Amino acid sequence: MFFDTDNVPKRIPNGRKYNKMWLINLLQSYCSVGFTPVDFQYIRNTIQFFVQNAKTAIELMNINYQIRDEENKRIAIYVNSSREPASVHxxxxxxxxxxxxxxxxxxxxxxxxxxxxxxxxxxxxxxxxxxxxxxxxxxxxxxxxxxxxxxxxxxxxxxxxxxxxxxxxxxxxxxxxxxxxxxxxxxxxxxxxxxxxxxxxxxxxxxxxxxxxxxxxxxxxxxxxxxxxxxxxxxxxxxxxxxLFPTIDINTLEIIKPYKESYKGSENLKNLLIQFMLQYYLIYDYGDRHSLLSAYDADACFSLAITFNSDKEDLSSLEDYFKDNRNMMRLKNSSLRMQLLKHKKHNIVTCLHELPKTQHDLNSYVIDLCVQTEKMICFSVNGLFKEVAGKSWGCVRAFTRTFILTADRDFRLCIVNDEMILRNASPTEIRKAFSTSRHQNLSVAVCAMRSTLEWH
Incomplete structure (x- = not known):
């Protein structure tokens, strides 16, 4: 990256990976005088910009290798003389x-x-x-x-x-x-x-x-x-x-109440879970799955298991999932079972990132809230998705995902346990998947609610 001032240029190599605002704010925090970068540019692997104050240039030069990025790597800053930038000239x-x-x-x-x-x-x-x-x-x-x-x-x-x-x-x-x-x-x-x-x-x-x-x-x-x-x-x-995304009005969602006398949950809880799931799966399908790091607790666990509709089923299209399959009915090696259990949020998100790209049918979802306490929620999500890349493009899967959520110190929901059970969708499910004639709503099964959630 180059910082140029009064014919004095500066540069930071390998700056291309840094976000502009993050970097400028970091540099500004180490300078006693305010500065405005001029002609901020990404050039190959470096970042270049100019400053118009010699004191700023000297301060930037003095913090060469003194500051670190988010990966704890030192940031190099080089200062050299140069002409005024084109936008000034x-x-x-x-x-x-x-x-x-x-x-x-x-x-x-x-x-x-x-x-x-x-x-x-x-x-x-x-x-x-x-x-x-x-x-x-x-x-x-x-x-x-x-x-x-x-x-x-x-x-x-x-x-x-x-x-x-x-x-x-x-x-x-x-x-x-x-x-x-x-x-x-x-x-x-x-x-x-x-x-x-x-x-x-x-x-x-x-x-x-x-x-x-x-x-x-x-x-x-x-x-x-x-x-x-x-x-x-x-x-x-x-x-x-x-x-990009289907319109889902959470105020008109159908609520299934199998045990009316035991239904004691609040509308806020229902909306909280739906918003959490919508945000999670929109990132999972359309964003960078690495962004899901913030959704998981540091010590969270994740497991994936494949189930089968019949012994004669063609499972070749599921081979991308086999390496992570923890179906304990078929996996006899106890050491391997433990190895396939993903511990720590970085390992979980790495695993999710490697799974095939998908598009979930949000209108196929059934959300079943199983357990709720003041500090924990356990619920499952059943639904359909299709793969949108690779050799199994267009294949429709049925899944059940069970989440356990807790609140962190900032009262933010985070996942501590995540279990995915996966199978090929049945012919009937495939016909219904992504149907444009279906109503834009989700079916939410809410049962066994035990107390009022007090998270903010």
């Missing part, structure tokens, strides 16, 4: 900035807090005054974001489609300049890799358009595309105008 004149600001105000919808900059380089007011605004040029993007910060601080939606943008280092500053943006339209540009999108991690996007960029055709299937984008923006609900 080719900075727009005050007159050009004024013209650009007027043009942008015409394109701003006050009621929707929406800024429409599609093909801004062809804006007639700019063309008539001989002003070239190419948003792939760092100086132009910097000027645009400066105006957004000063004049449209509450911006919610930004459209920069069809501007021949091929790298997103400049646009990554949107995180600081307009942190409230929820909708971003990048369609029709020249973005080639997901790595460019990762530069904007931290932006709380709900809607994103990417169609027409080369990166869209770089994936084997749509599921891989969605998964990669969600890894960058986990709060995304719409991609290229399409809703």
């Amino acid at each position: 080719y900075k727009l004149t005050p007159e050009q900035m004024h013209t650009l600001k007027l043009s942008m105000k015409k394109r701003y919808d006050v009621s929707r807090k929406d800024l429409y900059l599609r093909k801004i380089r062809f804006d007639q007011d700019l063309v008539n005054r001989g002003i070239d605004i190419f948003l792939d040029r760092r100086s132009c993007m910097t000027a645009t974001l400066q105006i957004i910060q000063e004049d449209f601080p509450e911006l919610l939606s930004l459209n920069v489609s069809n501007n021949k943008i091929y790298w997103l280092d400049g646009l990554s500053e949107l995180i600081e300049k307009a942190p409230h943006v929820k909708t971003l339209n990048l369609s029709g540009n020249l973005v080639r890799t997901v790595w460019e999108l990762e530069k904007m991690k931290g932006l709380k996007l709900e809607q994103l358009w990417l169609e027409g960029n080369p990166l869209c055709s770089s994936f084997q299937d749509h599921s891989s595309y969605v998964s990669a984008i969600l890894n960058c923006f986990p709060e995304l609900s719409h991609l290229d105008g399409m809703k």
Whole structure:
């Protein structure tokens, strides 16, 4: 990474793996003076940016190898002299900035807090005054974001489609300049890799358009595309105008009460479990499963067992699960049974990450709450999913997942025990799976509730 100031440049190697905001906040915590990074860029495996204060440059140089990353590895910082960055050298004149600001105000919808900059380089007011605004040029993007910060601080939606943008280092500053943006339209540009999108991690996007960029055709299937984008923006609900997840209204869910006289649970508990499951499986299907680390207790346990519909069943499509199978009716080696029991959350999530990519049918779920105390919940989830990648693509599975949850010191739900039982779906289940004619609801079986949960 390079830090440049007053002709003094700096660099941190292997910086590509670091999130921009995380790194800047870390460096800032070690500096006695505040600084604003200029032209923050990811170049190969390094990060480069400039600072405009010599004292800051010296302080950054002095903490070379003195700070550590999240993996406890020392961070190297190199400082060297250099020219001023392009965004400063080719900075727009005050007159050009004024013209650009007027043009942008015409394109701003006050009621929707929406800024429409599609093909801004062809804006007639700019063309008539001989002003070239190419948003792939760092100086132009910097000027645009400066105006957004000063004049449209509450911006919610930004459209920069069809501007021949091929790298997103400049646009990554949107995180600081307009942190409230929820909708971003990048369609029709020249973005080639997901790595460019990762530069904007931290932006709380709900809607994103990417169609027409080369990166869209770089994936084997749509599921891989969605998964990669969600890894960058986990709060995304719409991609290229399409809703990613089914709409489930927890206020209209059907509640099955097999023993009405023993039903003593609260609506809050039901909603709590449903929200927990929705969040878990949306990450499991569409996000990076490594993100599930935060869902597990440090000393949690996980086991997987395969069951069979008949002795003549073709089990070849389940071979990806066999290496983790702990079916004790068939596994006689006690040492191996213990080895297959996954201890510690890192081992659990590593195992889950290696399992085939899936799409769960949320509307097939039946959730059965078995035991509830003030400090623990035990419940099971039955449902269907299909594999969406690999040689068993399209195969439908039936599963039962039993979870035991407790609350940590921050009153956050975490999994201490997780058991998955898996089998091939029956022909009837396969016909019903992912049926568009079925109602958008979940069946929740709630029974044997023993006391009121007091978690927050």
